[in-house]
Amino acid sequence: MDFELTEEQKMFQTMVRDFCTKEVEPYAAEWDETGEFPYETVKKMADAGLYSVGFPEEYGGTLDEVAFVIACEEIACVSAGLSVSYICSLGLGMYPITMHGTEQQKSHYIPRVTKGATVAFGLTEAMAGSDVAALETKYAEEGEYYVLNGNKIFISNGAEADFVTTFATKDRSLGYRGISAFVVDKDTPGFSVGKIEKKMGLHPASATELIFEDCKIPLANMVGEEGRGFRVALEAIDASRVTIAAQAVGIAQAAFDAAVAYAKERKQFGTELAQMQAIQWMIADMATDIDAARLLTYRVASLTQQEGRAPLKESAMAKLFASEASHRVCHKAVQIFGGYGYVKDFAVERYYRDQRITELYEGTSEMQRMTIARQVLGGGTRT
Numbered sequence: 001m002d003f004e005l006t007e008e009q010k011m012f013q014t015m016v017r018d019f020c021t022k023e024v025e026p027y028a029a030e031w032d033e034t035g036e037f038p039y040e041t042v043k044k045m046a047d048a049g050l051y052s053v054g055f056p057e058e059y060g061g062t063l064d065e066v067a068f069v070i071a072c073e074e075i076a077c078v079s080a081g082l083s084v085s086y087i088c089s090l091g092l093g094m095y096p097i098t099m100h101g102t103e104q105q106k107s108h109y110i111p112r113v114t115k116g117a118t119v120a121f122g123l124t125e126a127m128a129g130s131d132v133a134a135l136e137t138k139y140a141e142e143g144e145y146y147v148l149n150g151n152k153i154f155i156s157n158g159a160e161a162d163f164v165t166t167f168a169t170k171d172r173s174l175g176y177r178g179i180s181a182f183v184v185d186k187d188t189p190g191f192s193v194g195k196i197e198k199k200m201g202l203h204p205a206s207a208t209e210l211i212f213e214d215c216k217i218p219l220a221n222m223v224g225e226e227g228r229g230f231r232v233a234l235e236a237i238d239a240s241r242v243t244i245a246a247q248a249v250g251i252a253q254a255a256f257d258a259a260v261a262y263a264k265e266r267k268q269f270g271t272e273l274a275q276m277q278a279i280q281w282m283i284a285d286m287a288t289d290i291d292a293a294r295l296l297t298y299r300v301a302s303l304t305q306q307e308g309r310a311p312l313k314e315s316a317m318a319k320l321f322a323s324e325a326s327h328r329v330c331h332k333a334v335q336i337f338g339g340y341g342y343v344k345d346f347a348v349e350r351y352y353r354d355q356r357i358t359e360l361y362e363g364t365s366e367m368q369r370m371t372i373a374r375q376v377l378g379g380g381t382r383t
């Protein structure tokens with residue numbers, strides 16, 4: 001059992017941390033305030049090699065699954081909004097292609113991402129949230145094309161994406177067997193961005209409606225086999241859980257660091273907050289939560305690296321625990337800051353808002369518990 005990163009991974013972590021301290025942290029509050037997407041920073045990230053992480057070497061990728069998780073955590077620690085864009089571009093949005101795409105799709109789309117392209121994953125619809133098989137977006141084959149009609153909602157990177165992987169059904173009466181996966185380029189006629197949501201947090205990354213109106217895409221843009229789209233979507237979400245766990249750990253670490261520094265500095269009743277037992281206990285619980293969340297997260301990254309696919313139960317556990325631990329940590333950070341934690345002069349206010357989504361997207365906490373219970377009750381596993 002080895003809980004240490006390799007020397008190469010440690011060097012990578014230092015590189016990402018230095019990059020984020022210089023190029024991301026100074027602007028994160030401003031992006032949160034304006035909601036502007038930092039295209040320039042994404043370009044710099046790609047130039048620094050951050051958009052190649054985790055992809056196979058033959059398509060220009062570098063390093064490994066653990067490195068990708070390191071990058072997700074480090075970026076989230078300074079800007080959760082930028083981290084969700086990163087996660088969708090390299091992970092969730094691309095998994096359908098990296099896991100099920102044709103050679104042509106991989107060699108066309110992966111190098112675009114390594115150069116800094118932004119990608120979205122369009123699954124959720126108004127009537128298909130947790131129940132993804134209920135999706136209503138339709139596709140039909142017409143000669144050389146598939147024609148897509150329908151609307152997606154809440155799609156991260158929706159406004160910025162250069163292309164989107166998405167899902168539609170041929171015939172709703174076929175249930176999940178009617179669903180197929182597709183990749184759609186942003187300038188395809190019939191494809192447009194609709195409502196842009198005003199969100200609680202993650203401000204530099206958009207969450208939007210995507211509209212397909214007689215949107216014609218070449219037959220070559222189906223991803224995976226026809227009728228296997230539901231599986232493609234679930235496998236992408238399974239693989240992506242660890243990145244949301246890492247995002248939650250990164251936000252929690254930022255909130256913790258801020259709270260510890262503040263507790264050492266702020267005096268009440270003639271003494272630093274850090275000298276008060278009530279505050280010390282909060283700090284101890286926060287440190288323990290972060291450590292446990294990080295261990296669960298990196299266990300999944302390491303297992304995925306070894307086994308070539310994400311372990312289902314452990315991924316759901318990591319996502320569930322890390323997101324709820326992050327909630328507890330951010331809550332306590334605001335508590336330690338007192339009234340100052342509720343105003344925008346201090347970043348803990350932003351961490352508190354940004355954290356909340358980690359319990360909701362890519363499967364709510366309830367859906368993670370259902371997955372874990374199903375595995376435990378059905379699988380005869382020890383835990």
Ligand SMILES: Cc1cc2nc3c(=O)[nH]c(=O)nc-3n(C[C@H](O)[C@H](O)[C@H](O)COP(=O)(O)OP(=O)(O)OC[C@H]3O[C@@H](n4cnc5c(N)ncnc54)[C@H](O)[C@@H]3O)c2cc1C
Pocket residue numbers: 088120121122123124128129130131153154155156157199202207357360361362363364365366367
């Ligand atoms: C900022 C943001 C970004 C997003 N990004 C993307 C994206 O990039 N791509 C994408 O496709 N989607 C995205 N989503 C959508 C997100 O994944 C869904 O919102 C999420 O899966 C939950 O679906 P829902 O909102 O419809 O909630 P619902 O499914 O309506 O759930 C509502 C509540 O009921 C509970 N519930 C539902 N079913 C059950 C059950 N069987 N048992 C117990 N409890 C249950 C849920 O846990 C939740 O508490 C994003 C959402 C947001 C807010």
